[in-house]
Amino acid sequence: MKNIIISYAWQGIALVEFLVICFLLFKNRRKQKDVLKDALNKNKKNKIDMDSLMVDMHHSQELYKKLSRKFHPDRFIGTSLMDEAEQIFKKIQENRTNYASLLEIQIEAEQTLKN
Amino acid sequence: MWGSVDFIVNWFNDFSERRRLVRSFNRSAKQAFISGVAPTLLETKISNGDSAFRHNFSKFLGGGFRIKALSGIALNRQEMKQIGAVVLNNQELVRKLISLGFDTLEVHDNAGYNGLKWELYKYGGIGGILN
Numbered sequence: 488m489k490n491i492i493i494s495y496a497w498q499g500i501a502l503v504e505f506l507v508i509c510f511l512l513f514k515n516r517r518k519q520k521d522v523l524k525d526a527l528n529k530n531k532k533n534k535i536d537m538d539s540l541m542v543d544m545h546h547s548q549e550l551y552k553k554l555s556r557k558f559h560p561d562r563f564i565g566t567s568l569m570d571e572a573e574q575i576f577k578k579i580q581e582n583r584t585n586y587a588s589l590l591e592i593q594i595e596a597e598q599t600l601k602n
Numbered sequence: 603m604w605g606s607v608d609f610i611v612n613w614f615n616d617f618s619e620r621r622r623l624v625r626s627f628n629r630s631a632k633q634a635f636i637s638g639v640a641p642t643l644l645e646t647k648i649s650n651g652d653s654a655f656r657h658n659f660s661k662f663l664g665g666g667f668r669i670k671a672l673s674g675i676a677l678n679r680q681e682m683k684q685i686g687a688v689v690l691n692n693q694e695l696v697r698k699l700i701s702l703g704f705d706t707l708e709v710h711d712n713a714g715y716n717g718l719k720w721e722l723y724k725y726g727g728i729g730g731i732l733n
């Protein structure tokens with residue numbers, strides 16, 4: 488009789504453990520789904536910033552020309568800042584139509600290439 | 603039957619979203635012009651687009667995103683290129699345009715006879731393996 492009770496108790500414990508594992512797996516999967524859903528919803532709300540697009544269209548070219556002239560690597564030939572100048576010039580060329588990024592690069596360049 | 607209902611609902615949704623995008627561009631252009639940020643007034647319209655640039659999601663007779671510059675003088679090629687490049691380098695905007703059924707970006711002025719056009723599909727960075 489005692490053995491039967493013990494075996495039932497073990498079976499009950501095993502069942503409870505199995506249910507807990509299932510619950511945790513289900514919860515984890517749901518959490519992952521929620522993260523993806525949140526990311527998608529966040530993206531839906533994000534509207535394209537047309538105001539900055541207007542600024543890019545009319546002022547980025549001007550700033551690009553100014554920066555590419557001021558921080559051209561040829562100006563730093565023979566100095567220790569040649570590598571940094573090349574990196575900054577690459578960044579300037581990559582962001583030639585993005586006014587906000589060009590402004591950030593200008594600040595960075597002025598700090599790094601100050602000599 | 604539900605398939606055709608779904609098609610009609612999607613068509614109207616896409617149409618309103620396209621109009622919203624064009625309206626927001628025009629509103630920003632107007633504000634930039636009034637406040638003095640922009641020297642020329644830009645205006646966008648939905649045009650037919652170029653049939654050579656069509657892709658699978660192109661809208662029938664509405665695949666062109668035309669930017670018109672009210673400059674008063676003929677813009678040179680470089681100026682038009684600059685306006686186009688800003689749109690094309692904004693990959694989020696290009697992808698949105700493609701998904702809304704646009705296939706051609708057109709830039710022209712109100713005085714000259716020349717304009718430029720680009721195939722949007724090439725600038726969307728489309729491709730690669732799905733995860």
